[in-house]
Amino acid sequence: MSDNPNTDKNRPLIGLAQTLGQVQRLVALTGAGVSAESGVPTFRGPGGLWRDFRAEDLATPQAFARDPRLVWEWYDWRRGLIAQVSPNPGHLALAELEGLIPEFLLITQNVDGLHRRAGSLNVLEIHGSIWEVRCTGCGGLDEDRRTPLPLMPWCRNCGALLRPNVVWFGEALDPARLQMAHEALRLAQVMLVAGTSGVVQPAASFALWAKEYGARLAEINPDPTPLTPYCDWVLQGKSGEVLPLLLTAMRQNN
Numbered sequence: 001m002s003d004n005p006n007t008d009k010n011r012p013l014i015g016l017a018q019t020l021g022q023v024q025r026l027v028a029l030t031g032a033g034v035s036a037e038s039g040v041p042t043f044r045g046p047g048g049l050w051r052d053f054r055a056e057d058l059a060t061p062q063a064f065a066r067d068p069r070l071v072w073e074w075y076d077w078r079r080g081l082i083a084q085v086s087p088n089p090g091h092l093a094l095a096e097l098e099g100l101i102p103e104f105l106l107i108t109q110n111v112d113g114l115h116r117r118a119g120s121l122n123v124l125e126i127h128g129s130i131w132e133v134r135c136t137g138c139g140g141l142d143e144d145r146r147t148p149l150p151l152m153p154w155c156r157n158c159g160a161l162l163r164p165n166v167v168w169f170g171e172a173l174d175p176a177r178l179q180m181a182h183e184a185l186r187l188a189q190v191m192l193v194a195g196t197s198g199v200v201q202p203a204a205s206f207a208l209w210a211k212e213y214g215a216r217l218a219e220i221n222p223d224p225t226p227l228t229p230y231c232d233w234v235l236q237g238k239s240g241e242v243l244p245l246l247l248t249a250m251r252q253n254n
């Protein structure tokens with residue numbers, strides 16, 4: 001994508017910017033790609049975590065039951081990595097966009113907390129947060145930002161083992177969050193999907209639900225995804241570059 005928002009190549013960006021200038025209700029959905037430019041590895045694709053690690057060994061309830069120390073070591077490593085990075089211009093642009101649209105919900109599959117650090121307020125972390133721990137005994141939930149964490153971390157109240165408060169493969173999403181997402185998708189006029197491969201359910205279906213309910217879809221990703229054919233605007237590029245350009249184009253329209 002060129003830096004000049006007025007070139008032909010950027011037409012979808014101009015069109016989307018014009019539409020966003022009039023939209024009342026928008027849902028954004030983000031995935032690991034939005035944090036890639038901060039230095040957080042994605043899951044799939046070149047350099048993706050699932051190239052080097054097996055999800056079955058690290059991100060399932062069975063893996064935790066079998067070898068909690070291994071799972072905690074992996075999460076502790078990721079926490080250490082995320083603690084050292086900062087939100088990138090894509091996160092910041094989404095936070096700014098929230099201030100321009102009357103009803104804005106950011107649904108993220110990311111557990112890194114970078115959207116909130118960038119200033120986004122209405123954020124639904126549907127896969128949980130890597131900065132929260134949950135007790136496997138009493139269910140108590142706590143924020144814990146220590147890096148490294150003591151391996152293994154135990155509950156101060158009941159003494160049972162703590163786990164990361166993230167959603168693992170084979171686990172259901174929190175029904176209240178799912179309900180909130182569904183309600184916003186039902187009412188959205190535009191849905192903006194950025195940095196997700198669109199293959200993990202249920203998030204992969206969110207854009208299609210929104211479209212079914214009448215929303216127009218925009219995608220920001222350097223590569224095509226299964227969602228691309230359904231999108232009204234396809235902005236091919238990195239979210240840390242495209243989203244700031246979109247904001248610039250919106251400002252120029254006003």
Ligand code: OAD
Binds near residue numbers: 110237
């Ligand atoms: P993936 O790793 O599956 O996909 C990352 C997407 O980001 C790909 O489509 C890339 O093309 C795109 N991408 C890479 N760099 C980008 C950039 N700079 N700007 C924009 N896009 C970029 O990540 P997710 O779709 O988030 O779940 O994965 C979904 C879920 O699968 C994760 O939440 C995690 C994982 O297993 C659990 O752990 C439960």
